Amino acid sequence: SGPLDKEQMQGLRGVREFLKVRTSYDVLPLSFRLVVLDNNLLIKKSLNILIQNGIVSAPLWDSQNSAFAGLLTSTDFINVIQYYCQFPDEIAHIDQFRLSSLRDIERAIGVLPLETVSVHPMRPLYEACRRMLKTRARRIPLVDRDDETGREMVVSVITQYRILKFIAVNNEQYTMLLKKPVRELGLGTYKDLATATMGSSVLDVIHLMVKYNISAVPIIDENNKVLNLFEAVDVIPCIKGGAYDELSATVGEALSRRAEEFGGIYTCNEDDRLDAIFDTIRKSRVHRLIVVDDDNRLKGIISLSDILKYVLLYGEEDDDIRGN
Ligand code: ADP
Incomplete structure (x- = not known):
């Protein structure tokens, strides 16, 4: 191993x-708001609330059991x-x-059913990251217990996006040492990519996202050039108002x-x-990177989980959750 590896x-x-020395709580901004939805709400209404608040996810609260x-x-x-x-035929229901x-x-x-994992806000951030990788959760709720009532309370939710941003902003002295190119690290996915066209x-x-268990599909033209990206969150405005029949619309329209x-x-x-990737994460709202060649042709995709996995696990002894 050369000096670059070192x-x-x-x-x-x-x-x-x-x-390991920071907690999940440290990731939270000084002041934030948290929209929690009652489990008894109509799904249709929850969609509107998400859209109105400009959010794509929310913790649910069971008010019968206060949980x-x-x-x-x-x-x-x-x-x-x-x-x-x-x-x-169930559309009315x-x-x-x-x-x-x-x-x-x-x-x-x-x-x-997705495993509903949560972490205590004061536990090390490292733990939250490991748990996210293990369960493939992209976001994880921070759940604390009220001392007086003994009840659970949701403090906030942290995402892979927030964590990587937090790493990038606070560790420039370390991330600047990561000089190996993406190609050499094999970071991301380059084979068997799920793609679609504007006319899909x-x-x-949506079926592709389900089949591949992914949260975004690159939209390419007939020369494999990247035109756009359809993300799981793009589904939300599509079904606003219960307009399920509009799902036959094209990606371009959506x-x-x-x-x-x-x-x-x-x-x-x-x-x-x-x-350089960490610089981009520091400066921008990156949820994934599309890897292209000099002609903007699709080569691969690097998800935030790919980056988090590499940062946490590369070269570690226990590779039990790396799947190889
Ligand atoms: P995340 O878990 O960060 O939300 P994804 O669910 O999109 O990211 O990605 C999960 C895994 O699938 C990653 O290893 C990623 O490289 C890979 N992947 C992401 N998008 C695609 C795609 N369109 N085709 C094939 N593989 C993909």
Whole structure:
């Protein structure tokens, strides 16, 4: 191993130490708001609330039992859509479904319920990261217990996005040591990519996301050039108002309705180094990077989980959750 390897390991170790001495609580901004939805709310209404608040996920609260009842995410809406596809005659009922029926919907379409993991806000951030990688959760609720009533309370939710931002902003001295290019690290996915075109239907893309268990599909042209990206969160405005029949619309139509605050798409090159990627994460709202060649042709995709996995686990002894 050369000096570059040594430096790279030094950078990784620095970041890992940082994650062990900081808590999940440290990631939270000084002041924030948290929208919690009652489990008894109609699914249809919950969609509007998310859209009105400009958010894509919210913790659920079971007010009968005064308990945290899981996290509502775009996956739940995708499940409802799958239910609609399997039982199109049920459309009248779908309109009446409440958030508490989400578990029944999972059962009806035969998907495994997502594990509702949570972490205590004062535990090391490293632990939250490990748990996210293990369960493939993209976000994790911080749940504390009220000293007086003994009841659970949801403090906030942290995402892979927030954690990587937090790492990037506070560890420049370490991330600058990560000089190895993406190509050499094998960071991301380069084979068997799920893609679609502007003319594909929204439903086709949703089925791809389900099949591959991914949260975004690059939209390419006939020369494999990247035009856009359809994300799981793009599904939310598509079914606003219970307009499930509009899912047969094309990706092009759906993307033209995207909210103005859409963060944009970030690309990188296989020769880009990890330190440069951290610079991008520090400065921008990156949720994933599309790897392209000099002609903007699709080569691969680097998800935040790919980056988090590498930063946490590369070269560690116990690779039990790396899957290799
Ligand atoms: P995250 O878990 O960060 O939300 P994804 O769910 O999109 O990211 O990605 C999960 C895994 O699938 C990652 O290893 C990523 O490289 C890979 N992946 C992401 N998008 C695609 C795609 N369109 N085709 C094939 N693999 C993908």
